[in-house]
Amino acid sequence: MISVLIVTKNRHEALRDISLPSLLIQDYADFEVIIWDASKDDSSAVVVAFFVEKFKERGVTLSFFKAPRSGMTSQRNDGLKKAKGELIFFIDDDCEVSVEGLSGLAECIEQNPGCMGVGLVVQDIPLGLEVQNSAPDWKDKFYSLIGYRRKRKVFLSGSAKGMSAPPGKAQWLSGGSMAFRREVFDSIAFNEKLQTFTPYAMLEDVEFSYRVFKKFKNPLIVAEKGMVIHRPNRKKRIDGTWQRAATFYYNKYILMKITSEEYPVLGTILFLWTFLRLTRKNLQNCGVKATWKGLRMALKQIACDKKECSRI
Secondary structure (H helix, E strand, O other): OEEEEEEEOOOHHHHHHHHHHHHHOOOOOOEEEEEEEOOOOOHHHHHHHHHHHHHHHOOOEEEEEEOOOOOHHHHHHHHHHHOOOOEEEEEOOOEEEOOOHHHHHHHHHHHOOOOOEEEEEEEEOOOOOOOOOOOOOHHHHHHHHHOOOOOEEEOOOOOEEOOOOOOEEEOOOOOOOEEEEHHHHHOOOOOHHHHOOOOOOOOHHHHHHHHHHHHHOOOEEEEEEEEEEEOOOOOOOOOOHHHHHHHHHHHHHHHHHHHOOOOHHHHHHHHHHHHHHHHHHHHHHHOHHHHHHHHHHHHHHHHHHHHHHHHO
16 A cells, blocks of 8 residues: 655645645555645645545545644654555645556556665646646757766765656655655654754755665665656745745755765865855845844754764
8 A cells, every 4th residue: 555645734725726636536546645734724624524535435545634743854754653555655735646656656666676765757837737748958968969867866065966867766756756665764754853944844855865765775766657746836835034044054964964974074075065055045035134144043053963962
């Protein structure tokens, strides 16, 4: 069985219009759906109640739980405890799974017994627009010419590349489409430090899936069959400008510490370039005052983390 876990907060429209309708028409039946909701009202509960009987007619259980804690990583850690499947599939509330998506995951994990995590190709397409096959750009043409195949990779600096890479082996999976064998969670949990400054734990997908890749020493796989269409939601996931800046700095730093465990000095040096890029982006999006405060708060948290480590 596949357990589909959706954590959400104040976004009942996305559940109603995007994720739940797509799961209802899957060509695969051996799955359950769990909604773990941290909303301030009962709008999501009402939406789920409307869909319960529809899923039941297909022999699929749709369950709703009110989250005791708010935050992407804490909600996922808590919701996992209710999952019954041998494969846990995480999608966002604004993600639309193609009809053959779940069957594609099931086939991929069965064909690769040593693989601990699989995902689907993800495309960002606003609601109302259809999937279109875009012409290859100059990079694609160049890579094809030299025989290079792009992959999802994580670098020592904490940067993750390859979101648009074709199906195949990967070092990380997208949070809108990532599935892991149940035994992964016996020893690994989502990092709740990533939601220190905001409930939206930016980079939690890369950080978690890369730790799975490192621990089990086997590539993750993006399946050939199926896809997920991300329908970007206009509601902001990060409230506050300095919190946004702090999240960019702090979460990137956490990822860098994990990716450069074997080469900490080199990782720190390379992170300086990432830091400069982050600062430029924060100045553009948040302004000088918020960027400065975000940087100070991130550095303060990093210092606290180091003190905690020194006590252990």
